[in-house]
Amino acid sequence: MTKSSVSPQEGKGPLSPSYESYEDIKQLKESQVNEIAEDPMKLNDAHDEWIKETIALAIQKVESERGPSPAHFAFFLMGSAGRKEQATFSDQDHGIVFDGSDEEHQSYFLKVGEEIREGMAHVGYPRCEGKVMASHPRWCHSIDGWKEQIDGWIETDTWETLRHLLTFVDARTLVGETEFLEEIKNHVFQKAQENPSLLKRMxxxxxxxxxxxxxxxxxxxxxxxxxxxxxxxxxxxxxxxxxxxxxxxxxxxxxxxxxxxxxxxxxxxxxxxxxxxxxxxxxxxxxxxxxxxxxxxxxxxxxxxxxxxxxxxxxxxxxxxxxxxxxxxxxxxxxxxxx
Amino acid sequence: MDPMFLMNNLWVMIAFILVILMQGGFILLEAGSTRMKNAGHIAGKTVFTLGIASLVFWAVGYGFIYGESLGGIIGFSDFFFGDATTMFDGLAGSVDFIFQLAFAAIALTIAFGGFAERAKLSAYIVFALLFSAVVYPVVAHWIWGGGWISELGKQDFAGSTVVHLTGAMAAMAATILLKPRIGKFNKDGSPNELAGHNQVFTALGVLLLWVGWFGFNAGSTFGVDDAFFGFVALNTQLAAAGGAVAALLIAWAVIGKPDVPTMLNGALAGLVAITASCAFVDPWAAVIIGIIGGLIVFGSMKLVEKLGIDDPIFAISVHGAAGIWGTLSTGFFATPALAELNGGRAGLFYGGGLTQLGVQAISVVACGLFAFVAAYVLLLITKGITGGLRVSEEEEIMGLDISEHGSYGYPEALKAAESNNSESKTGA
Missing domain, CATH: 1.20.120 (Four Helix Bundle (Hemerythrin (Met), subunit A))
Known part of the structure; x- marks a missing residue:
C-alpha cells in the first residue's frame, strides 16, 4: 500500500504540514486567539485549523519514524471541540477510527494518537485527565473494533460505559474519512432504535x-x-x-x-x-x-x-x-x- | 429522709451527667468540623480544659458567682467549696455545685471554638484559667448569683446569655485576635471552604449535644416535684426541631443546596435560643423561637464570613446570634402564668409591654459587651504570657496534632501523607 493511498484526503485535512514545529503553531495560536476570542464561531473555526496543523505535523513525525499510515483513518474531536463550542482554552478530547483491524493497525494509530496528544499539549491544549484521547486504546479502534466496543458498552450497561457512549456521540471528524465515523454513529443510532430502554438509561x-x-x-x-x-x-x-x-x-x-x-x-x-x-x-x-x-x-x-x-x-x-x-x-x- | 428531696437531688445529678456528656458532643462536633491534622488536638484539649475549668470553678468560680455579692457586681465568699452540709434551693450543696460547674465548663468550650486550628496549647491553658476565673463568673453573678441584672427581673432560665452568649463573645474576641486560618480567605477577601473532615462526627456531636440539652434545660428546674421539667424538655425538643428544619430549608432556598453543616447549626441554634425561654413560653412559641433561631444562624454565618471573620466552629453564629435571639425571645413570648412561676414579667405579645423586652435587651448588651471586652483584654494578657496566641505558619500547616502534641489523631493516614510530602520535597 502506498502512502498517498491512505493519507488523509484533500479537503478533509492538511496533506502536508504548513509549519515546522509545534512551537510555531503555538505562536500562531497565541498571536491570533485574542483577535477572535469574542466571536465563538470564528474561534472554533480557528481551533479546528490549529489542531489540523498539529495533526499534520504529528502524522508527518510518526510516518518518518514508523513508515506511512497502514490504513485509511479519521481523527475526530469530542466534547466541546466536537460540538464546536470551545472557549479560548480547552482540553483534549479526541479519538481515531481506521480501516482494517485492531490486531493489525491499532498499535500504529495509538502511536499517532500519542504524538497528537503531545503536539496538542505543546500547542496549548492540556491533556485530558480522563484520558479521552486517541492515545488510549479505548478511543482508538478500527471500524469493527469501535462497533464491538460500543456493543460491549451497551451490554455492560454501567454508569461508566454509558458515559463513554454519550461522550462518543459528540464526535466530529476533523481530519480523514468522514464516512467512518458516520458508520459507527449509525450503529449507535440503530442500537438505540432496537433497544428503546437504552435511551432511558442514557x-x-x-x-x-x-x-x-x-x-x-x-x-x-x-x-x-x-x-x-x-x-x-x-x-x-x-x-x-x-x-x-x-x-x-x-x-x-x-x-x-x-x-x-x-x-x-x-x-x-x-x-x-x-x-x-x-x-x-x-x-x-x-x-x-x-x-x-x-x-x-x-x-x-x-x-x-x-x-x-x-x-x-x-x-x-x-x-x-x-x-x-x-x-x-x-x-x-x-x-x-x-x- | 424525704423521698422528694432525694428525687430532686438525683434528678439534678443526672442532669449534671448529661451536661458533662455535652463535652463529648463538642468533641465530635469540633473534630468533625475541622481538618484531620488537628483532630486529636481538638478532642484532647476539650478534656483537659474541662479539667482546668473544674479546678478553677471549685477554687474561685463558684465563690465569685454565688458568694456574698459586692454591690451586685461579683460574689466574694465560698471559695474552695467543700461543705457537705450546705443546702441550696432544696438541694445538697454538692449537687448544686457540681451542676453549676458543668455550665461553666460548657461556656469555656464554646469560647474555644474561636481558637480552633491555630491557637497555641499554652494559650488554651492560660485563657482557660482566666476565662473561668473572671469572665464567666461575673456574667453568671449578674444574672444568676443575685447581681444587678437579676434584680431587674432578667429571664434566662438555663443560660442563653450566661453560658452561650458569654462563650460566643470570647470566641469572637479570640478569632479576631488570632486572625483567620491560613487559606481561609483569598487576597481579594473572598472566602475558601476549609471543610471539616467528618460530617458524621459533626452530626453525631450535634445529636449528643441535643440529648445533653435535656440536662441543661430540664435540669435547670432543680427538681421533679411538680414535673415542670417535662414542659421544659418539650419546649427544648420543639425548638431544636424547628431550628433544624428552618436552617435546612433556608439554605436550600437561598444557596440552592440543603447544606448539612447549616442544618446541624440550625438544630443547635434552636437549642441555644430556647435555653433562656424554655420555662417562660408556650410550646407553639418554642417552635417559632427555634425556627427563627435556625433562620438567624444561617444569616449570621453568611454575615460573619462576609466581614472577613473566620469562625471555624460557627461559635459566633450558633451561640452568639442565637443566644441573643433566645434572650430577647422571652421579651416577646413569655406568658403571664409562666413569668409568675419563674420570675420576670410577661412578654410583649401577652400585654406585658416593652418592659421585659427592655430588660432582656439591656442584659444582652451589658453581658455581651463585658464578655467581649474582658475576653479581649485577657487574651492580650495571655498573649503576653505565652509569647503569642498563634502557632507558627509551619506548625499550623503541619497541624496541631503533631506540632503541639507530637502525635496524630489519625496516625496511619497522616504519616503516609507526611512521608509522601518529604519525598516530593527532597526529590527522592
Whole structure:
C-alpha cells in the first residue's frame, strides 16, 4: 500500500504540514486567539485549523519514524471541540477510527494518537485527565473494533460505559474519512432504535442538574474559593442544553454534534426545543465576552455575575430557566418511552 | 429522709451527667468540623480544659458567682467549696455545685471554638484559667448569683446569655485576635471552604449535644416535684426541631443546596435560643423561637464570613446570634402564668409591654459587651504570657496534632501523607 493511498484526503485535512514545529503553531495560536476570542464561531473555526496543523505535523513525525499510515483513518474531536463550542482554552478530547483491524493497525494509530496528544499539549491544549484521547486504546479502534466496543458498552450497561457512549456521540471528524465515523454513529443510532430502554438509561446517566437560580429568583454564583461571585457557565448553563440535545440527536439519528445544529434539526418535531437556540447562543456569546479576562483553562468556565448589568442578569436567568425546562422535558420524553 | 428531696437531688445529678456528656458532643462536633491534622488536638484539649475549668470553678468560680455579692457586681465568699452540709434551693450543696460547674465548663468550650486550628496549647491553658476565673463568673453573678441584672427581673432560665452568649463573645474576641486560618480567605477577601473532615462526627456531636440539652434545660428546674421539667424538655425538643428544619430549608432556598453543616447549626441554634425561654413560653412559641433561631444562624454565618471573620466552629453564629435571639425571645413570648412561676414579667405579645423586652435587651448588651471586652483584654494578657496566641505558619500547616502534641489523631493516614510530602520535597 502506498502512502498517498491512505493519507488523509484533500479537503478533509492538511496533506502536508504548513509549519515546522509545534512551537510555531503555538505562536500562531497565541498571536491570533485574542483577535477572535469574542466571536465563538470564528474561534472554533480557528481551533479546528490549529489542531489540523498539529495533526499534520504529528502524522508527518510518526510516518518518518514508523513508515506511512497502514490504513485509511479519521481523527475526530469530542466534547466541546466536537460540538464546536470551545472557549479560548480547552482540553483534549479526541479519538481515531481506521480501516482494517485492531490486531493489525491499532498499535500504529495509538502511536499517532500519542504524538497528537503531545503536539496538542505543546500547542496549548492540556491533556485530558480522563484520558479521552486517541492515545488510549479505548478511543482508538478500527471500524469493527469501535462497533464491538460500543456493543460491549451497551451490554455492560454501567454508569461508566454509558458515559463513554454519550461522550462518543459528540464526535466530529476533523481530519480523514468522514464516512467512518458516520458508520459507527449509525450503529449507535440503530442500537438505540432496537433497544428503546437504552435511551432511558442514557437519560438516567445525565440526571444531575446544577442549580443556577435560587428559590427567590437570584442567580447562584460560587460562594467560596477563587471564583467567588462567578458562575460555572459550563456546568450550570450549557450542560442542560448539551445533554438534552445529545439525547434527542441519538433518538432522531442526527449525525451533527453541535448543540445548535441539533436544535435546528429537532425543533419542528419537538415543540419544547423551539426558541431555545437563542438562549444557548446568548450564553456562548456571554462567555466569549469575558474571554480577555480568561487566562487559564479553569477561567473559561466562569462568568463573573457581579459584572453583569441588570438586563444581562435577566437574560442569563431566562437562559438558565429555559435550559432547565428543555432538560426536564427531554428527560420526561426519553424516560416515558414515547416515540 | 424525704423521698422528694432525694428525687430532686438525683434528678439534678443526672442532669449534671448529661451536661458533662455535652463535652463529648463538642468533641465530635469540633473534630468533625475541622481538618484531620488537628483532630486529636481538638478532642484532647476539650478534656483537659474541662479539667482546668473544674479546678478553677471549685477554687474561685463558684465563690465569685454565688458568694456574698459586692454591690451586685461579683460574689466574694465560698471559695474552695467543700461543705457537705450546705443546702441550696432544696438541694445538697454538692449537687448544686457540681451542676453549676458543668455550665461553666460548657461556656469555656464554646469560647474555644474561636481558637480552633491555630491557637497555641499554652494559650488554651492560660485563657482557660482566666476565662473561668473572671469572665464567666461575673456574667453568671449578674444574672444568676443575685447581681444587678437579676434584680431587674432578667429571664434566662438555663443560660442563653450566661453560658452561650458569654462563650460566643470570647470566641469572637479570640478569632479576631488570632486572625483567620491560613487559606481561609483569598487576597481579594473572598472566602475558601476549609471543610471539616467528618460530617458524621459533626452530626453525631450535634445529636449528643441535643440529648445533653435535656440536662441543661430540664435540669435547670432543680427538681421533679411538680414535673415542670417535662414542659421544659418539650419546649427544648420543639425548638431544636424547628431550628433544624428552618436552617435546612433556608439554605436550600437561598444557596440552592440543603447544606448539612447549616442544618446541624440550625438544630443547635434552636437549642441555644430556647435555653433562656424554655420555662417562660408556650410550646407553639418554642417552635417559632427555634425556627427563627435556625433562620438567624444561617444569616449570621453568611454575615460573619462576609466581614472577613473566620469562625471555624460557627461559635459566633450558633451561640452568639442565637443566644441573643433566645434572650430577647422571652421579651416577646413569655406568658403571664409562666413569668409568675419563674420570675420576670410577661412578654410583649401577652400585654406585658416593652418592659421585659427592655430588660432582656439591656442584659444582652451589658453581658455581651463585658464578655467581649474582658475576653479581649485577657487574651492580650495571655498573649503576653505565652509569647503569642498563634502557632507558627509551619506548625499550623503541619497541624496541631503533631506540632503541639507530637502525635496524630489519625496516625496511619497522616504519616503516609507526611512521608509522601518529604519525598516530593527532597526529590527522592
Amino acid at each position: 437519560s438516567e446517566n445525565t440526571s444531575y442538574l446544577h442549580k443556577g437560580v435560587n428559590a427567590f429568583g437570584r442567580l447562584l454564583p460560587e460562594d467560596k474559593g477563587a471564583y467567588t461571585g462567578s458562575m460555572h457557565i459550563k456546568d450550570v448553563g450549557f450542560f442542560p442544553y448539551v445533554h438534552a440535545m445529545r439525547l434527542l440527536a441519538i433518538k432522531e439519528s442526527i449525525q451533527e454534534a453541535g448543540t445548535a445544529s441539533r436544535m435546528d434539526q429537532t425543533s419542528e418535531k419537538y415543540p419544547f426545543v423551539q426558541g431555545k437556540k437563542d438562549h444557548f447562543n446568548h450564553m456562548l456569546d456571554l462567555r466569549a465576552s469575558f474571554s480577555k479576562k480568561q487566562k487559564t483553562y479553569d477561567d473559561v468556565h466562569y462568568v463573573p455575575i457581579e459584572e453583569l448589568d441588570k438586563d444581562e442578569k435577566q437574560q442569563l436567568k431566562k437562559a438558565l430557566k429555559e435550559g432547565k425546562n428543555l432538560f426536564q422535558q427531554t428527560k420526561k420524553h426519553m424516560e416515558s418511552g414515547d416515540q
